[in-house]
Amino acid sequence: MVTLSRLNGSVVAINPDLITWIDVTPDTIVSLLGGDKIIVRESLDEVIERVIAFRRSVGPSYNGSKEGAVSYLDAHRMDGPQSGRQRTGRTTPPPPSRGSAPPGEK
Numbered sequence: 001m002v003t004l005s006r007l008n009g010s011v012v013a014i015n016p017d018l019i020t021w022i023d024v025t026p027d028t029i030v031s032l033l034g035g036d037k038i039i040v041r042e043s044l045d046e047v048i049e050r051v052i053a054f055r056r057s058v059g060p061s062y063n064g065s066k067e068g069a070v071s072y073l074d075a076h077r078m079d080g081p082q083s084g085r086q087r088t089g090r091t092t093p094p095p096p097s098r099g100s101a102p103p104g105e106k
Contacts, residue, residue, distance in 0.1 A: 002050045004030070004040040012038060016051040 001013040007027070014030065022044055023029040030038045030047065040047065 002047075002054050004038070004042055004047065004050070007039050007041060009041075012040075014038065016054055019051070022047055 002016050003011055003013045005011055014032065018033040020031045020033055023031065024044050027039050028042060028044055028047060030040055032038070042050070
């Protein structure tokens with residue numbers, strides 16, 4: 001969450017993933033995904049700096065290397081050669097053939 005100050009001095013914490021855009025007219029207006037707008041005391045640059053700081057605190061930024069979740073998934077992949085399973089590309093069982101009776105009914 002990013003903390004910002006409303007014009008009346010109260011502090012508000014917002015989820016930076018919900019910010020759609022920021023207007024400066026001359027007040028800084030933060031528009032959120034649901035249509036809400038918050039007028040804050042911070043400048044555009046300050047809001048951007050806080051969002052960047054939040055993103056850095058949450059996890060590593062993407063720089064072309066395998067970091068974070070991707071490297072974790074690669075290291076814990078169940079369909080690798082050590083597991084003995086073969087990858088089929090299918091995530092669900094195949095549907096029953098047409099005309100065949102359900103299992104146990106013949």
